[in-house]
Amino acid sequence: MKRRRFFAARRFFRRFNPWLFLVCILLAIVIWCAAMYVQSPGGLSAAALSALHVSV
Amino acid sequence: MNFLTAMMATEGSLVVDIFRFLGQKLAAFTVIDYVRSVLDILLLAFILYAAVRFLWDRRAGKLLMGLAIWMLAILLSRLLGLVAVGTILDILSEAGIVVLVLIFQPEIRDALEKLGGEPMKNFKNLSADMDAEATVEGINAICEAATEMARSKTGALIVIERSTKLGDIIRSGVEVDSKLTPYMLRSVFFPNSPLHDGAVVIRNMRVCSAGCLLPLTRRQDVDPNLGTRHRAALGMSEACDAVIIVVSEETGTISLAYNRNLTRDYTSQTLKLRLSEILLSTHSASHARKEDKAK
Numbered sequence: 023m024k025r026r027r028f029f030a031a032r033r034f035f036r037r038f039n040p041w042l043f044l045v046c047i048l049l050a051i052v053i054w055c056a057a058m059y060v061q062s063p064g065g066l067s068a069a070a071l072s073a074l075h076v077s078v
Numbered sequence: 079m080n081f082l083t084a085m086m087a088t089e090g091s092l093v094v095d096i097f098r099f100l101g102q103k104l105a106a107f108t109v110i111d112y113v114r115s116v117l118d119i120l121l122l123a124f125i126l127y128a129a130v131r132f133l134w135d136r137r138a139g140k141l142l143m144g145l146a147i148w149m150l151a152i153l154l155s156r157l158l159g160l161v162a163v164g165t166i167l168d169i170l171s172e173a174g175i176v177v178l179v180l181i182f183q184p185e186i187r188d189a190l191e192k193l194g195g196e197p198m199k200n201f202k203n204l205s206a207d208m209d210a211e212a213t214v215e216g217i218n219a220i221c222e223a224a225t226e227m228a229r230s231k232t233g234a235l236i237v238i239e240r241s242t243k244l245g246d247i248i249r250s251g252v253e254v255d256s257k258l259t260p261y262m263l264r265s266v267f268f269p270n271s272p273l274h275d276g277a278v279v280i281r282n283m284r285v286c287s288a289g290c291l292l293p294l295t296r297r298q299d300v301d302p303n304l305g306t307r308h309r310a311a312l313g314m315s316e317a318c319d320a321v322i323i324v325v326s327e328e329t330g331t332i333s334l335a336y337n338r339n340l341t342r343d344y345t346s347q348t349l350k351l352r353l354s355e356i357l358l359s360t361h362s363a364s365h366a367r368k369e370d371k372a373k
Contacts, residue, residue: 046126050123054122055096
């Protein structure tokens with residue numbers, strides 16, 4: 023069981039792409055900032071978002 | 079041009095506004111807030127990474143790229159004030175969510191199955207040793223039948239069900255529900271027998287159903303020499319976590335499809351080892367290996 027977990031972990035790290043993960047972290051930071059701003063009381067309301075024509 | 083300048087100015091002020099807001103917010107953060115935010119970002123990054131890796135080697139990867147280009151086109155049409163193109167893109171985008179769900183339906187299904195399947199698989203491993211004996215017997219029967227059929231160049235397609243339930247595949251054939259023996263498998267695939275065309279599905283190490291229809295792979299990079307039987311095996315391995323064994327009618331080679339991969343030219347011994355590795359826990363697999371060495 024332990025050995026199988028070890029091999030699964032090794033397979034995961036062998037396939038791990040650090041550059042892609044870095045891009046994902048940057049994207050996550052951008053999303054996080056946007057989410058913080060939108061959710062804050064003084065941030066963008068739904069009306070302001072639609073006025074800016076932000077489409078999903 | 080005036081519109082573009084106005085748009086840039088609006089967006090510029092928005093970016094400045096966001097940075098100002100974030101500066102104020104970060105200044106008021108406590109240590110716990112920082113830890114929570116870092117955790118939040120890392121978790122989100124991991125979800126994004128997993129989603130990209132999941133879609134990367136699937137057809138949906140290209141669709142995702144198409145979607146990105148589509149969104150870029152909408153953004154550009156807005157920025158450049160292209161009213162007619164923008165309106166058409168807007169109208170088409172309104173039905174976008176439904177279309178997205180329809181297009182990504184297999185991937186959504188696959189992802190949810192994986193999400194539910196992996197933890198359940200680990201949970202199931204706890205009781206895996208209990209039915210190891212039956213699995214070893216089943217593996218022996220399958221290997222013996224496959225070797226015999228390979229020798230006589232009898233085509234066969236055997237699907238071993240694992241955590242993904244194959245009820246829909248089972249219902250496409252004729253229910254058998256018999257003990258798994260080499261003779262049973264050989265008589266099902268005996269040429270011109272009523273059930274020889276199609277696949278046999280094995281559930282809980284019993285022959286559950288025969289003459290079943292399997293989905294064909296849509297991959298373009300498959301060896302053109304492979305026939306429908308091998309394509310069906312590969313298609314099935316793409317759709318679920320089952321193990322599929324194919325005996326070629328033309329060459330008499332034994333192949334195994336598992337986890338979107340088709341490996342070929344198995345002998346009785348190598349097939350037994352591979353099946354033990356997949357179907358049994360590590361302990362039992364090494365036990366089977368020792369048994370083979372002893373022989």
